[in-house]
Amino acid sequence: MGAGHHHQLYLPGASAVHRLPPQCKLLAVFAFAVVVVATPRERFWAFGLYALLLAAVAWAARVPPGHVLRRMAIELPFVLFAFLIPVIGLGERTTVLGLSLSVPGLWAAWNILAKATLGVVASILLAATTEPRVILLGAQRLRVPSLLVQIAMFMLRYLDVILDEMRRMRVARESRGFEARDVRQLPAVARSAGALFIRSYERGERVHLAMLSRGYSGRMPMLGEVSASAAQWGVALLLPVSALAVLGLSL
Amino acid sequence: MNSPNDVNSLEVSRLAYAYPDGTQALFGVDLTIGRGERVALLGPNGAGKTTLVMHLNGILTAGHGTVTVGGTPVRKDTLKEVRRRVGLVFQDPDDQLFMPTVRDDVAFGPANMGLTGEELERAVKGALDRVGMLEAIDRPPHHLSFGQRRRVAVATVLAMEPEILVLDEPSSNLDPAARRELAEILRSLDVTVLMVTHDLPYALELCERSLILSGGVIAADGPTRELLADTELLAAHRLELPYGFAVPAPAEPA
Numbered sequence: 001m002g003a004g005h006h007h008q009l010y011l012p013g014a015s016a017v018h019r020l021p022p023q024c025k026l027l028a029v030f031a032f033a034v035v036v037v038a039t040p041r042e043r044f045w046a047f048g049l050y051a052l053l054l055a056a057v058a059w060a061a062r063v064p065p066g067h068v069l070r071r072m073a074i075e076l077p078f079v080l081f082a083f084l085i086p087v088i089g090l091g092e093r094t095t096v097l098g099l100s101l102s103v104p105g106l107w108a109a110w111n112i113l114a115k116a117t118l119g120v121v122a123s124i125l126l127a128a129t130t131e132p133r134v135i136l137l138g139a140q141r142l143r144v145p146s147l148l149v150q151i152a153m154f155m156l157r158y159l160d161v162i163l164d165e166m167r168r169m170r171v172a173r174e175s176r177g178f179e180a181r182d183v184r185q186l187p188a189v190a191r192s193a194g195a196l197f198i199r200s201y202e203r204g205e206r207v208h209l210a211m212l213s214r215g216y217s218g219r220m221p222m223l224g225e226v227s228a229s230a231a232q233w234g235v236a237l238l239l240p241v242s243a244l245a246v247l248g249l250s251l
Numbered sequence: 252m253n254s255p256n257d258v259n260s261l262e263v264s265r266l267a268y269a270y271p272d273g274t275q276a277l278f279g280v281d282l283t284i285g286r287g288e289r290v291a292l293l294g295p296n297g298a299g300k301t302t303l304v305m306h307l308n309g310i311l312t313a314g315h316g317t318v319t320v321g322g323t324p325v326r327k328d329t330l331k332e333v334r335r336r337v338g339l340v341f342q343d344p345d346d347q348l349f350m351p352t353v354r355d356d357v358a359f360g361p362a363n364m365g366l367t368g369e370e371l372e373r374a375v376k377g378a379l380d381r382v383g384m385l386e387a388i389d390r391p392p393h394h395l396s397f398g399q400r401r402r403v404a405v406a407t408v409l410a411m412e413p414e415i416l417v418l419d420e421p422s423s424n425l426d427p428a429a430r431r432e433l434a435e436i437l438r439s440l441d442v443t444v445l446m447v448t449h450d451l452p453y454a455l456e457l458c459e460r461s462l463i464l465s466g467g468v469i470a471a472d473g474p475t476r477e478l479l480a481d482t483e484l485l486a487a488h489r490l491e492l493p494y495g496f497a498v499p500a501p502a503e504p505a
């Protein structure tokens with residue numbers, strides 16, 4: 001119990017953004033990301049305006065900046081990578097704070113950082129205003145292949161179950177005096193991973209039987225009505241359409 | 252639901268089954284369960300209880316013999332109908348509850364049957380209400396206690412209005428309070444129940460009649476109290492009452 005509360009992305013609320021149907025928000029975030037990626041990296045002010053658009057969405061959704069910032073940690077590996085590029089990059093060089101950096105490398109780093117950050121923030125806002133299962137309903141509505149939706153649905157349901165199983169196996173290992181200190185103990189850990197895989201596989205078979213028993217015939221039934229009105233589509237697409245306008249101005 | 256008792260809920264006749272690897276699990280099982288009965292299926296580990304249960308809704312198909320549910324024979328072309336009529340509750344609720352929320356999980360069966368909108372919502376709420384879990388409707392299953400998950404698992408099949416409810420080891424892993432709550436729920440239901448268990452006191456508490464499955468055949472069939480008072484019969488089939496528990500033979504006045 002209790003597992004899974006700390007990595008919560010969803011922030012319950014009743015704002016206009018929360019109330020939009022999930023398929024509208026999904027498509028809006030996707031279209032926004034496409035526009036961002038298509039923007040030439042030299043147009044600094046365009047990226048600034050995109051950030052302002054997201055800030056407006058966050059304000060409308062009553063999502064505090066702290067909530068978004070803390071969850072941006074998932075971007076950290078990209079940030080580190082981006083910092084490396086100018087250092088190891090080739091071509092024309094420039095000196096910043098006594099450090100010799102590659103100019104094309106700097107551009108590449110900026111390009112990755114700016115676009116990834118905007119995409120990550122947009123996704124965090126989507127997840128903060130839409131429950132995970134509702135996102136999946138939206139994906140189903142958008143005709144995302146049923147198999148993908150089902151896989152995501154099972155991950156959502158069983159992630160905590162599997163994490164619990166891992167924790168129990170670790171406790172069992174350690175209560176018998178095992179400590180993972182150096183590589184010689186890797187085989188024991190690998191055996192645990194194998195056992196975990198088998199357990200998960202067997203669970204998959206049993207879940208499949210349980211699904212068959214309740215009339216499953218290969219596709220998920222449509223659960224919950226999530227139809228969207230033209231007005232709701234209009235509101236949701238405000239984000240990518242504004243971004244597109246910015247892009248148009250910048251070209 | 253309480254239609255005339257002209258059709259039996261379940262009829263199994265000379266059912267035999269061998270697993271693909273050659274293990275013969277069932278050697279000719281015969282049993283009949285009438286409408287509204289609550290029957291316990293007792294048997295030691297490896298007796299073939301789970302194998303038998305898997306035949307009741309066509310997950311396994313009979314190598315030999317027949318299974319009939321509420322008058323409908325279990326065949327390839329009747330699978331859909333049969334799965335609606337047999338509500339199977341698996342032993343581990345984490346296997347039974349595979350959707351992200353309780354609501355979606357209970358809705359899964361009826362939605363597969365074609366229910367939508369208001370009708371679906373009514374089926375979901377009705378089933379959760381019958382097991383006393385209506386307030387958990389929007390919660391994810393892994394935030395519930397084990398006993399609560401088992402109750403929701405019962406609701407997932409009740410929502411399909413089954414002809415017969417089949418439970419595999421319903422009392423396993425429950426603490427005494429959860430065990431009692433589940434017993435109260437099962438007693439309050441107005442459906443035929445087949446309960447697979449080796450928890451003999453639970454069988455005595457809930458079921459008038461018991462069957463003993465042993466070595467792939469029905470070895471005994473009678474009032475639970477009589478079977479449990481027959482220590483020789485129990486010992487012959489590796490069944491034991493818990494320490495300190497005794498059922499007085501029904502013939503002698505207590």
Ligand SMILES: Nc1ncnc2c1ncn2[C@@H]1O[C@H](COP(=O)(O)OP(=O)(O)O)[C@@H](O)[C@H]1O
Pocket residue numbers: 270271272274275276294295296297298299300301302303
């Ligand atoms: N998938 C399988 N493949 C081969 N043999 C099996 C399989 N499942 C069960 N068995 C065997 O069939 C017999 C009956 O098993 P089962 O129905 O699970 O018993 P119970 O549920 O009463 O403990 C046992 O001997 C068991 O080893």
Ligand SMILES: [Mg+2]
Pocket residue numbers: 300301
């Ligand atoms: Mg079993």
